[in-house]
Amino acid sequence: MVREEMPIFTRSFDLLTWLLPATNHFPRAHRHGFTRRLLDAAFDLRERLEEAHLRQGRARKERLAAADEALARLRVYLRLAKQWGWISDGQYGHVAEIVAEVGRLLSDRQSLEEAARKPAQRAGRAQPRVEAEGRYPG
Secondary structure: OOOOOOHHHHHHHHHHHHHHHHHOOOOHHHOOOHHHHHHHHHHHHHHHHHHHHOOOHHHHHHHHHHHHHHHHHHHHHHHHHHHOOOOOHHHHHHHHHHHHHHHHHHHHHHHHHHHHHHHHHHHHOOOOOOOOOOOOOO
């Protein structure tokens, strides 16, 4: 049976496949500085998502937070590239849609992780002692 890939992996892959060729048209003078940082943020995002997928608990939550940070950096770099005219309005609109979708999917994953942790945290807590009359203290 073929397992379907999670949408966040598909969309982050789409982001990389669009972004790499697009950066080939950035000014040569900025390829080792700005372009490198932009691509590093995009690859960091994808790598943190992969790492989160392979972990559980606190380690997964930390990787998802790191992916969110990489996504925030990526957004800034894309806005700068648009501001400087290195990508067109249409290109920016396209990539902004992908980035927004990845952001929504990432937020959903973080929310699921938080929801999964709450029952586990409650299970580890001692229940309040019942008074003789059957009421909870306090």
